[in-house]
Amino acid sequence: MGIVIRKARVADASSVLELVNGLAKKEVMLPRSPASVIENLRDFVVAEEDGRFLGCAALHIVWSDHAEIRSIAVRDVEQKRGLGKQLAERLIAEARDLGIARVIAFTYVPGFFEKLGFERVEHASLPHKVFGDCLNCPKFHACDEIAMRLVLSDDAEVHLRGPLSVPLSALPSPVTAATS
Numbered sequence: 001m002g003i004v005i006r007k008a009r010v011a012d013a014s015s016v017l018e019l020v021n022g023l024a025k026k027e028v029m030l031p032r033s034p035a036s037v038i039e040n041l042r043d044f045v046v047a048e049e050d051g052r053f054l055g056c057a058a059l060h061i062v063w064s065d066h067a068e069i070r071s072i073a074v075r076d077v078e079q080k081r082g083l084g085k086q087l088a089e090r091l092i093a094e095a096r097d098l099g100i101a102r103v104i105a106f107t108y109v110p111g112f113f114e115k116l117g118f119e120r121v122e123h124a125s126l127p128h129k130v131f132g133d134c135l136n137c138p139k140f141h142a143c144d145e146i147a148m149r150l151v152l153s154d155d156a157e158v159h160l161r162g163p164l165s166v167p168l169s170a171l172p173s174p175v176t177a178a179t180s
């Protein structure tokens, strides 16, 4: 049957956790909690061969014009076979289908992302919303990951269609809306 890249199912969650947290112990990527994998399972794709789990990756929408590739990992013995590239390309295609203008990643392996067309950017050049989940990160006070960005479209910000045809950033926050 060969290699298949497919959407994750709940039965994949334990394999994702084992792979990602095994690599996180070697400090090559960040760990994930069981809850964060299950709750965000729709973000994940997996690579398998003849039913064997080989790797995973996730695309998380962080704002109307940014999605982040997270938790991209391939089993040690299966690396350098093009699986990481196939996983990332599947997620980039998903981002295009969603109309998202920019894909970002925070990584210790910039060379892998550069091969996919990403460029290094300053953390400060990214919108604040992108760093929301950093509050839960063990490296919150000492982030040493390199920020990478792939520009898919020049649209600075997606505008909602119909009666709400204003930029998302111009909409009131829930707190403002509740008090006004």
Ligand SMILES: CC(C)(COP(=O)(O)OP(=O)(O)OC[C@H]1O[C@@H](n2cnc3c(N)ncnc32)[C@H](O)[C@@H]1OP(=O)(O)O)[C@@H](O)C(=O)NCCC(=O)NCCS
Residues within 6 Å of the ligand: 023, 028, 029, 071, 072, 073, 074, 075, 078, 079, 080, 081, 082, 083, 084, 085, 086, 105, 106, 107, 108, 109, 110, 111, 112, 115
């Ligand atoms: C990074 C990782 C996902 C790459 O997966 P992979 O299946 O080995 O990568 P691929 O075989 O698809 O490589 C695609 C290209 O990237 C290059 N590449 C892969 N890893 C690289 C690295 N660490 N540095 C530079 N280039 C790299 C390959 O040489 C290949 O180039 P080519 O197209 O010119 O042949 C994998 O090495 C891994 O799981 N690493 C541990 C976890 C990790 O660091 N994840 C990233 C967290 S953001």
